[in-house]
Amino acid sequence: xxxxxxxxxxxxxxxxxxxxxxxxxxxxxxxxxxxxxxxxxxxxxxxxxxxxxxxxxxxxxxxxxxxxxxxxxxxxxxxxxxxxxxxxxxxxxxxxxxxxxxxxxxxxxxxxxxxxxxxxxxxxxxxxxxxxxxxxxxxxxxxxxxxxxxxxxxxxxxxxxxxxxxxxxxxxxxxxxxxxxxxxxxxxxxxxxxxxxxxxxxxxxxxxxxxxxxxxxxxxxxxxxxxxxxxxxxxxxxxxxxxxxxxxxxxxxxxxxxxxxxxxxxxxxxxxxxxxxxxxxxxxxxxxxxxxxxxxxxxxxxxxxxxxxxxxxxxxxxxxxxxxxxxxxxxxxxxxxxxxxxxxxxxxxxxxxxxxxxxxxxxxxxxxxxxxxxxxxxxxxxxxxxxxxxxxxxxxxxxxxxxxxxxxxxxxxxxxxxxxxxxxxxxxxxxxxxxxxxxxxxxxxxxxxxxxxxxxxxxxxxxxxxxxxxxxxxxxxxxxxxxxxxxxxxxxxxxxxxxxxxxxxxxxxxxxxxxxxxxxxxxxxxxxxxxxxxxxxxxxxxxxxxxxxxxxxxxxxxxxxxxxxxxxxxxxxxxxxxxxxxxxxxxxxxxxxxxxxxxxxxxxxxxxxxxxxxxxxxxxxxxxxxxxxxxxxxxxxxxxxxxxxxxxxxxxxxxxxxxxxxxxxxxxxxxxxxxxxxxxxxxxxxxxxxxxxxxxxxxxxxxxxxxx
Numbered sequence: 001x002x003x004x005x006x007x008x009x010x011x012x013x014x015x016x017x018x019x020x021x022x023x024x025x026x027x028x029x030x031x032x033x034x035x036x037x038x039x040x041x042x043x044x045x046x047x048x049x050x051x052x053x054x055x056x057x058x059x060x061x062x063x064x065x066x067x068x069x070x071x072x073x074x075x076x077x078x079x080x081x082x083x084x085x086x087x088x089x090x091x092x093x094x095x096x097x098x099x100x101x102x103x104x105x106x107x108x109x110x111x112x113x114x115x116x117x118x119x120x121x122x123x124x125x126x127x128x129x130x131x132x133x134x135x136x137x138x139x140x141x142x143x144x145x146x147x148x149x150x151x152x153x154x155x156x157x158x159x160x161x162x163x164x165x166x167x168x169x170x171x172x173x174x175x176x177x178x179x180x181x182x183x184x185x186x187x188x189x190x191x192x193x194x195x196x197x198x199x200x201x202x203x204x205x206x207x208x209x210x211x212x213x214x215x216x217x218x219x220x221x222x223x224x225x226x227x228x229x230x231x232x233x234x235x236x237x238x239x240x241x242x243x244x245x246x247x248x249x250x251x252x253x254x255x256x257x258x259x260x261x262x263x264x265x266x267x268x269x270x271x272x273x274x275x276x277x278x279x280x281x282x283x284x285x286x287x288x289x290x291x292x293x294x295x296x297x298x299x300x301x302x303x304x305x306x307x308x309x310x311x312x313x314x315x316x317x318x319x320x321x322x323x324x325x326x327x328x329x330x331x332x333x334x335x336x337x338x339x340x341x342x343x344x345x346x347x348x349x350x351x352x353x354x355x356x357x358x359x360x361x362x363x364x365x366x367x368x369x370x371x372x373x374x375x376x377x378x379x380x381x382x383x384x385x386x387x388x389x390x391x392x393x394x395x396x397x398x399x400x401x402x403x404x405x406x407x408x409x410x411x412x413x414x415x416x417x418x419x420x421x422x423x424x425x426x427x428x429x430x431x432x433x434x435x436x437x438x439x440x441x442x443x444x445x446x447x448x449x450x451x452x453x454x455x456x457x458x459x460x461x462x463x464x465x466x467x468x469x470x471x472x473x474x475x476x477x478x479x480x481x482x483x484x485x486x487x488x489x490x491x492x493x494x495x496x497x498x499x500x501x502x503x504x505x506x507x508x509x510x511x512x513x514x515x516x517x518x519x520x521x522x523x524x525x526x527x528x529x530x531x532x533x534x535x536x537x538x539x540x541x542x543x544x545x546x547x548x549x550x551x552x553x554x555x556x557x558x559x560x561x562x563x564x565x566x567x568x569x570x571x572x573x574x575x576x577x578x579x580x581x582x583x584x585x586x587x588x589x590x591x592x593x594x595x596x597x598x599x600x601x602x603x604x605x606x607x608x609x610x611x612x613x614x615x616x617x618x619x620x621x622x623x624x625x626x627x628x629x630x631x632x633x634x635x636x637x638x639x640x641x642x643x644x645x646x647x648x649x650x651x652x653x654x655x656x657x658x659x660x661x662x663x664x665x666x667x668x669x670x671x672x673x674x675x676x677x678x679x680x681x682x683x684x685x686x687x688x689x690x691x692x693x694x695x696x697x698x699x700x701x702x703x704x705x706x707x708x
Contacts, residue, residue: 001378002369003124004347005090005430013093013351015344019429019446020379021128022103026304028111028119028134029103031378035123036096036147037363040176040243040267043354088438089407092430097121097129098137098146099367102375107304111136118149118320120291123347125367125378128428131304132294135320138328145327147364148181148334150291152323153316155182155241158266158288159189160314162237166190169230171256172211173222173249174242174267175202177337177362182239182266183211188331194229196222201359205336226256234258234281240265247272250285257283264288291316298555337362344369381447382423385436388456389420395678398451398481399424400472401463402435405486410463410518411439413671425451448472452479459514459678462486466570467563470495473515474502482514484674487573489517489695491565491702496695503688514684516674517691519577523669526647527578529658530632530639533649534582541583541634543613545575548621548628549599559599561706567599568592569702572617576605577694582632585609587693592701595620603701 003018023029101115108131111117116137121127137146155178164170168191172179175197186193187210195206195213203213214225226235238253240263247270253263254277263285278285293307294300294315300307307315314322326332339361342350353360369378397419399411415421421441426432429446436444445451452460452475459482462472470490476483477499490496499515506513521527534541549567558564558571580587589606599619606612626643637651644665647658673685 001125001380001429002344003122003430004093004344004365006093006351008091009088011355013348015347016090016433017383018124018433019381019383019426019444020126021428021446022381023105023108023128024427025106026108026302027105027128027130028101028108028117029105030097030099030117030119030121030127030129030134031102032097032099032121032123032125032127032367033143034098034147034367035094035121035365036151037094037123037350037354037365038096038151038177039354039360039363040178041095042093042351088434090430090434092122092124092428094123095120096147096150097123097127098143098149099127102126102379116143116146118146118324120150123344123365125344125369130301132300132306132315132317135317135324138324141324141327144338144364145334146324148177148337148362149320149323149327151177152181152185152327152332152334153291153319154178154266154288156185156319156323157290157292157314157316158182158239158241158264159185160292160319161264161286161288162239162262164189164191164237167192168236169194169233171196171222171226171229171235171238171253172206173197173238173240173253175199175206175213176241176243178266179239179241180205180209180337181332181334182241183209184332185326186239187211188326192229194226194235199359202361208336209333222252223255230256230258234261237262237264240269241267243268244270246270251277254278254281254283257281260284262286292319296555298557298560334362338364340364341366343367382443382445382450383429383433383436384443386440386442388422388442393679394418394420395459395482395675396420396422396457398422398454398457398460399435399441399463400448400451400460401486402426402431403463406461406463407431407435407438409667410461410486410671411435413668414461414675415439416668417672417675419675422457423451423454448475452476452481458482459484459674465557465563466491466565470499473499477502477506477513477515480506480509480511480513482674482678484516484518484671486518487571488565488569488698489691490699491562491569493696493699496692496699500692514674514677514682515688515691516670516677516684516686517577517695518667518670519574519581519686519694520666520670521574521578521644522581522666522686523673524644524664524666525660525669526641526644526658526664527582527666528669529647529655530641531582533639533652533655534632534634535584537634537637539635540607540610540612541632542611543579543582543605544631544633545579545613545615546629547572547575547615547617548623548625549617549619550621550623550627551619552599561702566702566705567619568601568603568617568705569698572601572603572615572701573694573698575615575617576603576698577690578630579605579613579615580607580690580694583607583609583611583613585611587697590697590701592704594705601705605697 001020098118117134119129119134121129170191171194173196193211195211198217259281266288340363423443424432424435424441432444460476462485585607591604593602603615630641632639640648649655
């Protein structure tokens, strides 16, 4: 299928051939008929891409500070790799889509094949969208009209925050698509509306919709005009739908408001507020969040859990429905807002219009290709990128997952190990296409079953969300594939049991699979050196591991016990494995102390040889401090490893220090060890029983934390 992608590095747009996504759990697959370009939001994205590095830095000063912190802790080269890797990723554009349901995922009951629906899907011939971000289109609303629904919901949510009442005087600053839809919604609510803009054509449209207007380009004082409009009392509310770096719209809104007036920001402006203006009038100021309640809440959007209507009357989906109802009965008219129509293959021309100085308003994209193509062609799940390569003794890899860690660390590591990169799978198709192009995969796909059934692939790398690891490991083993899976191996003890059964089935068939978890720390050059030094110490050892993990936003998927497993299971398992490896002794006891603060935990391990280990996993520190530090006390000697860059020895006769010019956590060594084992039919580089031991212990620790 075809999809519009934008380069964050250059700002250029392309119509790319992308694998068609599948309808996942709680999703519908939609064949697009129209999408609407949101000129304001998408122009910002295009302008950001076209800006140079200095321009990008000026637009995101908070990110610059993060980069400087990372540079101090991780070094220059890893930081630059991370920055350029992020800019190298394509951005799928668009969020105003209308089309027809062609498939439904598990658990979808509200939609059926053939339903016409609106969604926040991308500019693509097909989109897979969660059910709470879709709404059915009434029969008397055309697809062209329905394409404006999402922008209408943005305007409606801002109006709901204003809480206008019949007869109130409201100013709308900025008469783009959202502003002009807001004018109509306010008029339908019985409000008197004054529209402010610099564009005469947009002002004329606002007047057509029943608003009075002020042409700012004519030098008219908007504050004086608003006071006159409100009969000298000051307006009841100001809705700001403009996009500008200036704080003047906020300042003017405060001056023109009555005492205890309301100001709501829907667009983007500067936020240098005058306390005096707000204090003296007791004004309220609020920033509106997108389409309404539920936005950016993964429980609502991804898991499909609706808010009870008795407590949250208007969610983003119900706002979609309200806009569609008003389109159906004619209280909103969007036909005059359409300025241009382009077919999908003319997208570059459309975006030149968006980024240029020429006049435009509602730019619709049409998708004739998806309707003319047979389903087998249109819904093709794989895209060929290059001819098959010669095997020539290399292992043939399939990658499942192409997120940030896969593209930034794992794929480069396996490519450096001279693997044949056969196919890369992703859910949406976009990240897989990017990875496939960048690293030279032969194909990219959204069909995991097809990848696992590919006879030319003899090993798979699993780099997906944690809740899918165990199931994919079992499927790969049943397909006679060797498996490298990112940590954790599993989220529950039952999943571990399933993996053991799948491994036993493989052995019964005569296939001896190599199963390896990405516990890369044990392959780091410094750790290899520590292992060799500690091998000569027969006495018990004491390990102190300090991890300055940093905070993760509360809604992040890794913190969800069912999806990510939490951070003890999702990341602290690395350090349990590291201590197990260095001790060379089974773990016979474990305990944990948890702070009331999230992800602040101290883990205690006891080993069979009487060694002890403590792992302080802390999310309440400063990012300016390096992340990882390991100290080992043994036989009157000490080893101290700082962030996998510096290793210092104290009391050792022939060792004092080991320095690396850049951080090395062992990712390349870990990948190379797996490739070598598969290629030469060796035993797994990490003992199977150790994998089970570490996985079981971290699952038990995570369960203990979840029960508190």
